[in-house]
Amino acid sequence: MRRKVIAGNWKMNKTTSEAIELTNGLMRELYKIEDVEIIVCPPFTALEEASEVVYESNIKLGAQNMHWETNGAFTGEVSPAMLKELGCQFVILGHSERRQYFHETNENVNKKSIAALKNGLTPIVCVGERLEEREANKAFQVIQNHVEGSLSGISSEDIKKVIIAYEPVWAIGTGKTASPAQAQEVHQFIRELLKKKYGAEISEEIIILYGGSVKPNNTKELVTQNDIDGALVGGASLEIKSFAEIVNAASNKE
Numbered sequence: 001m002r003r004k005v006i007a008g009n010w011k012m013n014k015t016t017s018e019a020i021e022l023t024n025g026l027m028r029e030l031y032k033i034e035d036v037e038i039i040v041c042p043p044f045t046a047l048e049e050a051s052e053v054v055y056e057s058n059i060k061l062g063a064q065n066m067h068w069e070t071n072g073a074f075t076g077e078v079s080p081a082m083l084k085e086l087g088c089q090f091v092i093l094g095h096s097e098r099r100q101y102f103h104e105t106n107e108n109v110n111k112k113s114i115a116a117l118k119n120g121l122t123p124i125v126c127v128g129e130r131l132e133e134r135e136a137n138k139a140f141q142v143i144q145n146h147v148e149g150s151l152s153g154i155s156s157e158d159i160k161k162v163i164i165a166y167e168p169v170w171a172i173g174t175g176k177t178a179s180p181a182q183a184q185e186v187h188q189f190i191r192e193l194l195k196k197k198y199g200a201e202i203s204e205e206i207i208i209l210y211g212g213s214v215k216p217n218n219t220k221e222l223v224t225q226n227d228i229d230g231a232l233v234g235g236a237s238l239e240i241k242s243f244a245e246i247v248n249a250a251s252n253k254e
Helices: 016-030 044-054 080-085 096-101 106-118 131-135 139-150 180-198 216-223 240-250
Strands: 004-009 036-041 059-063 090-093 122-127 163-166 207-210 230-233
Touching: 004 090, 004 163, 004 207, 004 240, 016 036, 016 044, 016 059, 016 240, 036 090, 036 240, 044 059, 080 106, 090 106, 106 122, 106 139, 122 139, 131 139, 139 180, 163 180, 180 207, 180 216, 216 230, 216 240, 230 240
Parallel strands: 004 036, 004 230, 036 059, 059 090, 090 122, 122 163, 163 207, 207 230
Antiparallel strands: none
16 A cells, blocks of 8 residues: 655745744654655755754655756756755655746656666656646646656666656646546546556556645545545645644544
8 A cells, every 4th residue: 555645845935944943843743643754845955954853753854856967067956965965865856847947858857866766865756737738638648748758767666766746737836726536537647657667566556646736625635536645735835734734634643
């Protein structure tokens, strides 16, 4: 049975002192949760301090991006080895905002995914369609391109370590949410793509998260769908109360 995962993407929010306050608050609220994997992804500047707060707790640390090279003349970039040394276990790759504002391609995301796996990091690979693509009935084509392009060349053994996050771009930060049925339809499609490439047994092991205006009041209905294994949470991960409520909603120990 696949584990439930709730990951908080803080984006470009929280100074170091604010990050310490937030992670300490989450520790107080969530220390009893054992059946949900909890991940927080602060900005680079707060990773070290957040790592010290969550060390040896049930909250794990992730980053929001990285370069695929180990080192070199890549001004402003961060390598997987740097993240690993700071205590990161996860890294978000190919988020729609990275694709939109920084022109990341499936090829870039693929290189990063392979580099993350080589360095012992779990990539959270984001895929999803824009509103105009959904309205033009191209959603599944776009998602297939994202999945196949971003995960190209990843072995059957390594794919089991990858987390995929479906984020309908039209639902991010807009207050709109894909209905549980809409989200499940896409998650099922993604799992079918994985099944064709890696076989039924492996596809059933892969964690697929939903990301797109996840809130405490819609979490339970989303994560109880057959192919939705948790959530990649944006805005609601910036407050102790709302993120804790989302984690609790995903837990069987409410």
